[in-house]
Amino acid sequence: MKRLIGSAVDASVEQRVRDSFRRQGLMSHLGATLSEIRRGLVSVQMPFRPELSQQHGYFHAGGTSAIADSAGGYAAFTLFPEFSSVLTVEFKINLLNPALGDKLEALGKVIKAGKTLTICQLEVFADPADGRTLVAIGQQTLICMMGRRDSLSHANPK
Numbered sequence: 001m002k003r004l005i006g007s008a009v010d011a012s013v014e015q016r017v018r019d020s021f022r023r024q025g026l027m028s029h030l031g032a033t034l035s036e037i038r039r040g041l042v043s044v045q046m047p048f049r050p051e052l053s054q055q056h057g058y059f060h061a062g063g064t065s066a067i068a069d070s071a072g073g074y075a076a077f078t079l080f081p082e083f084s085s086v087l088t089v090e091f092k093i094n095l096l097n098p099a100l101g102d103k104l105e106a107l108g109k110v111i112k113a114g115k116t117l118t119i120c121q122l123e124v125f126a127d128p129a130d131g132r133t134l135v136a137i138g139q140q141t142l143i144c145m146m147g148r149r150d151s152l153s154h155a156n157p158k
Contacts, residue, residue: 003023005109017146040076061095068093
């Protein structure tokens with residue numbers, strides 16, 4: 001029976017996602033954390049810091065896009081076989097509202113999973129004092145790289 005998007009993942013899948021996320025230097029630099037890992041659904045949060053803002057004091061679109069990309073990538077990764085890795089092929093983000101608040105939350109949700117390419121829907125919400133606001137939406141295509149472990153061994157050699 002096919003497991004539904006949003007259902008619980010096995011402990012090994014969750015650990016694989018968490019281990020991969022920890023290896024992302026950019027996510028660490030941004031202060032981003034995984035807040036939810038489910039089958040085909042991942043949430044990434046990023047707290048506000050002045051270093052993440054643009055000239056008007058909103059979250060910068062670069063950080064907003066980066067956490068959206070990671071949320072979608074890891075949502076797809078939850079569906080990939082054990083000995084594989086994930087890589088973004090393309091993504092598009094529409095910025096809808098100024099990203100202002102204590103934190104941003106990016107949600108990545110698998111829309112169509114294939115053997116090679118997976119399509120995800122991306123949403124980013126700001127969490128200001130007066131309520132949650134949708135600040136960005138997007139779509140993403142990811143590739144499943146079979147037989148390639150998701151590890152530092154694939155990073156650029158020094």
